[in-house]
Amino acid sequence: VFGMPEEDGLLLAHHLGRALQLTNILRDIDEDAGLGRLYLPREALLHAGITSDDPVKVAAERALPKVCLPLADRAKRHFEQADEVMKRNSRRAVRAPRIMEKYYRAILELLLARGFAAPREPVRVGKLARIAIILRYAII
Template identity: 80%
Template structure:
């Protein structure tokens, strides 16, 4: 599951202190909270490489260095920037392959901008940049193995698809288009030029298909959280309810241009925190 609802598509681009992620993580016991902020820091640093405007070959080299550094961490000689991670990795049983999956996901945007991926590629992207973060997170939350992995699968995809729907215009400004090719073709939209696609009159049909997918993943994640200990799922519940509120705002606004940005108001945020963190 992604860590933050921000202005960028992969969630780590603003200060955590102003985020739904920060609110959800503040309710955790100290050790879990510290672990989650280490995961957040890792994701943000890798994402910053993917979203920078530096030369692509330099960004690929920087991403590879992170890959090498994660390997070094798990081989028992972490580099300075990962020295604080060793105890957390051991305490919560965090998996090397999940860190590496996040790196692989961020890298997908570097050789060339993602534009109208097929559904399989889009799902792989969501798994790497969102569900892999979720697999790290559920270990920190203390969820049972099987349900934890299932929750990461469904909630991660629900959150990432919501991000994609929310950030259509901003992503197009970066030359990116995450809407799946199959949905575009079904709506009669050909080509993958982001600006042209987001201004097509049939865009709402494409978005409706993604909304349906996101809702199905939200429903599955709700089923999983309902059958688990309330304390273990407080943080993911807060993230889920926040993102679901974003999705509802997008549906109320619609996807035809011009599209005003949507934001969850402060009262709604407070209500989510009160209901799922304190009561």
């Protein structure tokens, strides 16, 4: 995976994949609800006292931050573990995963700064920030 030794490649795929997916879930709550989809874990919803199965109702719940903040923490831990794997490997081998990690970490930070209470504005990594990530990690 990524041209790395097998164990590190699998670890990186595991942790980075989970971090990216959790970030996508948190970023797309409203878009997914509009499409009739809900990807937040049932256990986390119930723990926050949210019992509805209706994605639009769930997206409007006042308790939604109680679901999202622990997921964001999980994503951060996976990013940190992915980062540890990338630090052990050559910059060239981790170029693509590093760019993905930095871009999605920036999205997660924007989500945390914005918060998860409704109404939520979409977050986007600015053009200059995207260019900076590419220049820093794509060019060797």
